[in-house]
Amino acid sequence: MRKSTALPAALALTAATLAGGAAPAxxxxxxxxxxxxxxxxxxxxxxxxxxxxxxxxVNSVKITYVLITSGERDCAWVQWNDPKAVGGDGWTNLTPEPSCHGIGMGESREVIIKAPAGHPLKVRLAAYHSDSADVVHKDIARL
Structure with a gap:
């Protein structure tokens, strides 16, 4: 009966590689x-x-953190262009409440947003004056 040394040699090489700091991809x-x-x-x-x-x-991201600071006379939301948004203007809030009157707020999030292929994922900062329900100032960026 013949003994093979190939398997022990392969195991030794794998162990040496892992011990050297290389990790599986x-x-x-x-x-x-x-x-x-x-x-x-x-x-x-x-x-x-x-x-x-x-x-x-395809076309999915995980939102990990949102930081908003509104103007002194505004309330501001961060929203994303949700293709399944019910009513409204097609945007869904990423935070449960806005930042208002110059007060900043930061929230760790674990929100996954996704859309069908071909629908560009975007976020926007939408600011409202305290006495209005209309978006007065906004900035939109593609993810």
Whole structure:
């Protein structure tokens, strides 16, 4: 009976490779940031949206963090262009409440947004004056 040394040699090589810091290939997600800005002076609104692409998914991202600071005389939301939005203007809020009167708010999120292929995913900063329900200042960016 003949003994093979190929298998122990392969195991030794694999163990040495792993011990040297090499790891099996894994999918890496890159965190991306979108800055948004709308209005001026007392109506200056800003927002930042952090997100990651979802590997293997078509037209899907995971929102990980949203930061909004409204103007002193505004309320501001960060929204995305949801193809399934019910009523309204086709935009869905990414946070449960707006930032109002110059108060900033940051929220860690674990929200997955997705749309059919061909529908560009976008986020917008939508600011309203305190005495109005109309979007007065906005900035839109593609994810």
């Amino acid at each position: 894994a999918a890496e997600t890159t965190l991306s940031t979108v800055p948004l800005e709308a209005g001026a002076n007392l109506h200056h609104n800003t927002a930042t949206v952090n997100y990651e692409r979802i590997d293997g998914a």
